[in-house]
């Protein structure tokens with residue numbers, strides 16, 4: 460019971476931090492918006508999305524709390540915890556991001572698309588709109604956290620790396636302004652890069668699957684560069700893909 464309370468408290472603190480960071484990004488959206496979102500009316504749907512993510516995150520945290528105590532993991536946990544930070548940070552970052560890339564491609568396959576289309580339903584993007592995901596979507600993109608955090612025994616460096624890049628992918632991927640970071644914006648997913656993934660046209664939304672590092676798309680030939688796109692292109696689902704909210708949520 461005590462463990463459940465601690466997990467819940469930790470997740471509520473994380474949720475409050477996400478909202479505070481999001482409101483900070485909202486100031487930039489207000490000042491540097493690239494698309495007119497004034498008629499946006501779907502905040503409650505996005506709030507439902509973050510509630511589902513919150514439930515998923517609580518169940519993941521409880522799973523890690525139980526799995527990390529398995530005796531079979533002890534020697535692996537000891538080895539990982541002896542590694543220096545300059546090995547742990549890139550290893551955790553690349554492992555988590557590559558698993559996300561593979562899971563995201565799976566979600567775009569014929570058998571899993573119905574579980575992912577809710578994420579592609581917004582026709583306007585802002586910092587809050589990336590949270591829409593069915594429970595299968597949340598599990599496929601979140602199970603790597605259970606895996607990595609259990610085998611590292613909640614190593615704080617690994618936890619911070621995964622936390623920061625998860626927040627970056629969720630927020631920076633969906634904000635309504637462009638982000639230009641010299642040199643890094645060739646290898647880092649930016650809002651203008653992920654926005655293409657939310658395009659209405661199927662050929663475009665079946666590209667740019669990467670979450671944080673763009674080189675997975677480059678390596679596997681699934682990249683569409685922002686400079687090849689017009690200033691404006693429609694976002695969202697085609698009429699044949701649109702179904703009711705609850706069907707999208709359940710898949």
Ligand SMILES: [Zn+2]
Nearest residue numbers: 563575578656
């Ligand atoms: Zn997608």
Ligand SMILES: [Zn+2]
Nearest residue numbers: 578589632653
């Ligand atoms: Zn997205």
